[in-house]
Amino acid sequence: MVIVREDKGKAKASTAEEMETASENKEPLQIEEEMSWEWEKEGDCLSTDGDDDDDAEDEVKAVIPDEPSAAILGNCGVISVLFETPSGFAIFGYYGTRLLEPDALQHIWADFVNVPEQSVWLKEFQPFEDKFSTINRDTISPVFAKMIKKHTVDGQTLAVGKEDYAVVIDDHLGVNCLFSPAVEEMMWGLEIQMRYLVPEEKSELPNGDRFRMSKGMSAFLLDHHNFNVKPDMMVTKRIIEMAAVVYECDRSVQKHDISLRHAAARIEEISHIKTQGWDLLKIATALKLICYTEEQIPSARQLFTKQQLMTLRKDAHKYEDKFLKTPCLEVYDEMYSARKIRCEVAQVLVRLVEQAKKAHEAEEASGHEINPDSKKIRLNIDPVMIDELTELCTTLSARRKKRQVSQTLARVDALRRYTLISSHPLNKPNKPGILSLDIHPSQDIVATGGMDTNAILSDRLSGEILCSLTGHSKEITSLKFVNQNGLFITGSADKTVRIWQGSKDGDYSCIHTLKDHTAEVEAVTVHPSQKYFVTTSRDNSWCFYDISTCSCLTQVGEASGQEGYTSAAFHPDGRILGTGTTDAVVKIWDVKTQSKAANFDGHVGPVTAMSFSENGYFLATAALDGAKLWDLRTSKCFKTFPPCNSDTTTNAVEFDFSGKYLAIGGSDIRVYQLANPKMKCRVIKTLQDLSGTGKITSIKFGVDATYIAVGSMDQNLQIFGHQSY
Numbered sequence: 155m156v157i158v159r160e161d162k163g164k165a166k167a168s169t170a171e172e173m174e175t176a177s178e179n180k181e182p183l184q185i186e187e188e189m190s191w192e193w194e195k196e197g198d199c200l201s202t203d204g205d206d207d208d209d210a211e212d213e214v215k216a217v218i219p220d221e222p223s224a225a226i227l228g229n230c231g232v233i234s235v236l237f238e239t240p241s242g243f244a245i246f247g248y249y250g251t252r253l254l255e256p257d258a259l260q261h262i263w264a265d266f267v268n269v270p271e272q273s274v275w276l277k278e279f280q281p282f283e284d285k286f287s288t289i290n291r292d293t294i295s296p297v298f299a300k301m302i303k304k305h306t307v308d309g310q311t312l313a314v315g316k317e318d319y320a321v322v323i324d325d326h327l328g329v330n331c332l333f334s335p336a337v338e339e340m341m342w343g344l345e346i347q348m349r350y351l352v353p354e355e356k357s358e359l360p361n362g363d364r365f366r367m368s369k370g371m372s373a374f375l376l377d378h379h380n381f382n383v384k385p386d387m388m389v390t391k392r393i394i395e396m397a398a399v400v401y402e403c404d405r406s407v408q409k410h411d412i413s414l415r416h417a418a419a420r421i422e423e424i425s426h427i428k429t430q431g432w433d434l435l436k437i438a439t440a441l442k443l444i445c446y447t448e449e450q451i452p453s454a455r456q457l458f459t460k461q462q463l464m465t466l467r468k469d470a471h472k473y474e475d476k477f478l479k480t481p482c483l484e485v486y487d488e489m490y491s492a493r494k495i496r497c498e499v500a501q502v503l504v505r506l507v508e509q510a511k512k513a514h515e516a517e518e519a520s521g522h523e524i525n526p527d528s529k530k531i532r533l534n535i536d537p538v539m540i541d542e543l544t545e546l547c548t549t550l551s552a553r554r555k556k557r558q559v560s561q562t563l564a565r566v567d568a569l570r571r572y573t574l575i576s577s578h579p580l581n582k583p584n585k586p587g588i589l590s591l592d593i594h595p596s597q598d599i600v601a602t603g604g605m606d607t608n609a610i611l612s613d614r615l616s617g618e619i620l621c622s623l624t625g626h627s628k629e630i631t632s633l634k635f636v637n638q639n640g641l642f643i644t645g646s647a648d649k650t651v652r653i654w655q656g657s658k659d660g661d662y663s664c665i666h667t668l669k670d671h672t673a674e675v676e677a678v679t680v681h682p683s684q685k686y687f688v689t690t691s692r693d694n695s696w697c698f699y700d701i702s703t704c705s706c707l708t709q710v711g712e713a714s715g716q717e718g719y720t721s722a723a724f725h726p727d728g729r730i731l732g733t734g735t736t737d738a739v740v741k742i743w744d745v746k747t748q749s750k751a752a753n754f755d756g757h758v759g760p761v762t763a764m765s766f767s768e769n770g771y772f773l774a775t776a777a778l779d780g781a782k783l784w785d786l787r788t789s790k791c792f793k794t795f796p797p798c799n800s801d802t803t804t805n806a807v808e809f810d811f812s813g814k815y816l817a818i819g820g821s822d823i824r825v826y827q828l829a830n831p832k833m834k835c836r837v838i839k840t841l842q843d844l845s846g847t848g849k850i851t852s853i854k855f856g857v858d859a860t861y862i863a864v865g866s867m868d869q870n871l872q873i874f875g876h877q878s879y
Contacts (some may be wrong), residue, residue, distance in 0.1 A: 157413050157481045158420060158803035159443065178179060197515040223251040228309035228330070236302065236323075237344045240357035242281035243288075243298070245305045248274045250313065250332070253759070263370035264615060266343020267398035274344070275395065277305045279354050291318060291771045293627070294326050302327060315341040331388055335369060346394060364388040371397055378404075379500075381507050382669035387514035389507075391666060392704050396503040400625040403496035407434055407489050414485070416535075417441055420476055425469045427462055429554060438489050441482040444470050506703045529706060535707045540746050543728070545681040547745075551727040559812050564876075566857040569815065569825055569839050572874045575861065577844065578617030581869040584607040588865030591852045595637040598865050600854075602871055603630030609644050609654075611662070614856075614863070614873060625652055625664050632678040634687070636701060645675035651689050653704050666704040670697050677722040679731075690733055698748070710748045720760045726770050734761025740775050740784070752789050762805045768813035772828070776804040781818045783828075783835075798822060802849060819850030823864060823874075841874050 161568060174753055219242035224231035233250035235241060252258060252273075265273065279300055282288045288295045294302075306312050306329050313332045314320045318330035346365050348355060367375075367389055375381040375397055414437040418429040421440060429437065436457050443454060443463070447470045463871035464841070535543070580602055581588060587605035593599070599620065603609040609623040609630055635642055640656030652665040673693035680687045680701075690696045695711035696719055730751060731743040740754035759778025765771050773784040783803050785794040797804050799821035806819035809828075816826045816835070823841040843850055845868035852865040861875030 157478055157485060158416050158476065166513040171418055186612075192373050194459055194750075200239060213628070223254040223289060226254065227251065227311040227332075229311075233311045233313055233332070234302075234306050235274070235340065235344070236315070236319065237341060237352075238285075238315060239279070239348060239352055239355045241355060242279060243301070244279040244352050245277045245301065246274050246351070247277055247305075248313070248340070250311060253313070253332070253334065253336040257718055259370050260373065260522055261370065262336055262339040263343060263368040263374075264398050264401045266330045266340070266347055267394055274351070276351055279352050289319060291322055291323060294322060298538055299327055302329060313337045313340065320563065323444060339368050339370050342366070346391065364390055365394065365742050368609075374401060375507070378402040381504070383507055384511065384514060387510055389510050390703075390705060390812055391808055393503065393506045393510060396499050396506060399499045400496050400503065403492040403499070406492040410434060410438070410485050410489065414438060414441075417477065421466075422475070424472050424476070425465050427465060435489050435493055438482070440466060441477060442486045443467065444473050445477055445482045448668060502702055505700075506705065509703065509705050535746075535748070539700075539707065543683075543686075543746060546685065547728045550682050551729075551770075554726055554768065557768075559814070560858050562809075562858045562860075563812050563814065566827055566838050568876050569859065571876050572825075572841065572862065573877070573878065574841075574844060574872060575875045576615075576617060576873045577870045578612060578873075579869050580610045580612055580617075580619065580871050581608065583869050585848050586869040587629075587851070588869070588871065589865045590632045591854055591863055591865045591871065593856060593863060594635050600871060601635065601642065602865055603633045603644055604851075604865070605629045607646070607648075609633055609642075611642075611660075612871065614861075616734060617871070620660055621662050623654055623662055623664070625667075626650065628674075631674065631676050634678050634680050636680055636684055636687070638684045639701075641701065643677040643678050643680070645689055647674040649673060649675060649693075651675055652680065668697075668699070668704065668706070670706045670709060671695065673718065675719045676718075677733075679722045679724050681724050682726055682728045688722055688724070688731060690722040692718035692720075692736070694718050696722065696731075696733060698745075704731070708748055711745075712831075721762055721764050721775075723764045723766055723773075725766045732764050732766065732775075733799075734775060734777075738777060740773070742765065742786075754784055754789065754790055754791070759803065762803060763807050765807050765809045765816075767809045767828070768817075772809075772813070773819075774807040774809060774816055775819065776820075777805045778803045779805050780820070781807050783816075795826075795835075798824070800849070805849070805851045806853040808853045808855060810859040811857075812859070815855065815859050817853045817855065817862060819853045820863070821848045821850070823862070825862070845870060 227233050227250045231249060231251040233248055235246040237246060243403065252262065257524050278301060282298065288298045302312065302323065311332050312323065313331050314323065315338065317333050320333040323329050324331050346349060365388060367383070367385065367387070371394065372383065372385045375383050376385065379400070411434060418432060418437045421427055422429045427830055439451060439454060439457055442449070442451060443466045447467050464613050581604050585606040588602045589604045591600060591602045598614045600614050601609060601610055601611050607626045607629060610619055611621040612619050623644070626646040626648050627646065630644050631645050632645040642654040642656065642662055644652045644654070649669065649671050651668040653668070654662040655665045656662050671689065671691035671693050673691050675689050675691050677690045678687060685701055687699050687701055688696055689699070695709050697706045697708055697709045718736045719733050720736055723732050725732070729745060731745050733741045733743065735741065738757040738759055738761060740757070741750055742752040742754070743749065744751045757775065757777035757779055761777050763776040764773060771786055773786055775782050775784065780797040781795040782791045784790065785792050795818055797820045802817060802821040805821040808817045809815070811859050814828060816828050818824050818826070822843050824837055825839040826835045827838050828835050843866055845866040847867035849867045850864060851867060854863045856863065861873055864872040864874060866872070
């Protein structure tokens with residue numbers, strides 16, 4: 155962007171001279187220490203003080219002939235790419251001139267972090283059972299040869315991910331092949347996006363959601379920003395995405411280098427202020443001060459001396475024919491925003507990288523890489539995070555104690571008039587059964603998951619299916635909305651947990667598949683702070699995750715190995731976690747120490763569900779023998795609700811948000827009014843199971859208990875309420 159008016163009295167510098175000047179004056183993209191969002195911790199500060207990866211850059215330059223890129227590659231620079239997947243080979247089209255750019259190794263990795271649908275496209279995918287017979291040093295199978303020849307025209311280049319492939323394809327098929335460090339970066343990008351770019355590939359990558367770092371990404375984090383990474387360590391998709399955000403922020407700033415250096419020279423010439431050593435944001439701030447003298451800039455006093463501020467404002471009129479006001483403001487706003495985002499994202503990235511490093515060190519200590527299908531080593535929660543968690547819990551507790559019962563809470567007489575309002579067929583009729591449901595915290599959307607392996611998001615009023623989430627291979631046992639960032643979590647009997655990201659148009663896409671459990675995942679529960687979540691599994695362990703990083707902070711298991719976890723819920727203060735087991739025990743855990751605080755015995759059969767009351771005093775649990783109410787102050791059961799049908803397990807218990815009402819689901823749904831342990835719990839409404847299966851599986855109160863959503867072993871979501879609602 156042009157921000158400096160051309161001085162007609164001087165010859166305009168050539169582009170080459172400007173580039174040379176910019177290169178000589180290049181400096182770290184570092185935010186001033188005094189700015190409010192700059193980090194103060196040692197090791198957290200981002201800088202580009204590290205030297206460029208000269209060896210890697212020279213390696214790329216060595217393979218670039220001194221000819222136009224498109225002519226070298228043929229076919230106007232559009233190449234074919236042979237990409238190997240776990241079960242076969244795919245051929246893509248790609249604008250290959252990017253591979254021959256001098257700085258390709260530094261930048262190509264970032265091109266693939268978001269699905270590059272416009273720059274790379276799938277031509278064909280074929281599975282091959284025996285890859286060694288398909289291509290080896292001596293031969294290429296006829297089918298594979300036909301596939302390659304079909305998608306490469308005369309003179310077109312084929313990029314390959316292995317040097318051996320380049321040799322044998324060139325020898326046997328006469329196809330010009332390209333293999334280079336830049337091509338390896340591209341292959342890495344295709345690997346991390348394989349799920350989206352090759353939808354027919356059903357096999358998972360060997361390391362699941364963990365990937366090796368590309369050379370370009372490693373150099374960016376290690377050399378440019380001094381992150382404490384090891385080049386050979388595995389990283390999550392989340393780390394890659396966060397690193398790309400930092401990269402884009404850097405690029406947003408650096409693209410203005412030449413113009414801003416030119417402007418800085420004018421400031422030094424006119425106002426006689428030494429600008430040598432100023433970073434780009436400081437120059438942009440000076441331009442805003444000059445062009446908009448009346449505007450207050452919060453960071454100005456921290457960036458400039460009092461004398462410099464006075465001089466810049468006093469000399470503002472001297473620049474009226476030198477700088478373009480609107481572009482100067484646009485550059486400042488863009489750079490300020492980019493720097494702020496970079497700092498915020500990099501704080502998350504520091505934590506993610508540290509976790510990945512610990513996992514890498516644990517793997518090295520064990521002498522081998524941990525199999526993703528086996529139980530992984532999990533360290534304790536970081537002490538800094540424990541302090542943060544303690545503070546959050548204190549805040550939640552204080553907020554809960556001050557909370558008043560909503561004035562719009564449904565009254566008892568309204569609940570007594572509840573009837574079936576609607577019934578919506580959502581799941582597949584050939585695999586009926588809704589096993590779990592949840593209600594969106596701010597929209598009239600209900601999510602259901604069940605036997606057909608899909609999660610369905612539907613409009614509560616109309617029953618219209620808004621989104622169907624596919625990906626699990628077995629039934630969905632538990633699902634939860636996260637009340638921030640549009641996230642949604644599903645747990646499945648296929649041993650995995652999936653994190654879904656919502657978009658503005660209402661669609662959801664899977665951004666993480668977590669494989670920390672080795673048996674069926676039975677429950678997902680989100681911490682009241684919305685910053686963490688827990689999963690429980692039949693593998694006799696529960697995992698504690700950081701939502702912002704989607705990484706497992708700790709995995710807790712029993713030494714006996716005889717039990718499995720079947721349900722879970724957080725206390726409204728977030729200090730304790732309740733888990734139910736296959737052997738009828740309710741276990742209460744201290745979240746900070748991950749140690750057991752209490753065991754509640756008395757149930758018969760697996761504990762199928764649990765719910766804490768909002769007042770923080772009571773816990774409701776369900777099992778084969780019905781439901782129980784526990785007083786957390788005494789650790790005693792003060793009320794038992796026997797099942798109305800002894801042959802049917804009680805599968806659902808749910809407090810409404812006020813804690814005044816409790817719903818219990820077995821062969822029917824019963825709603826109780828709950829006051830305190832000394833008063834009798836009154837049944838205020840019994841709702842019959844209209845599915846015909848006689849098995850209620852899940853219950854959820856709507857806002858202010860104005861309706862109740864019910865799932866059962868048929869395909870229908872049932873909504874009960876008063877007709878006026």
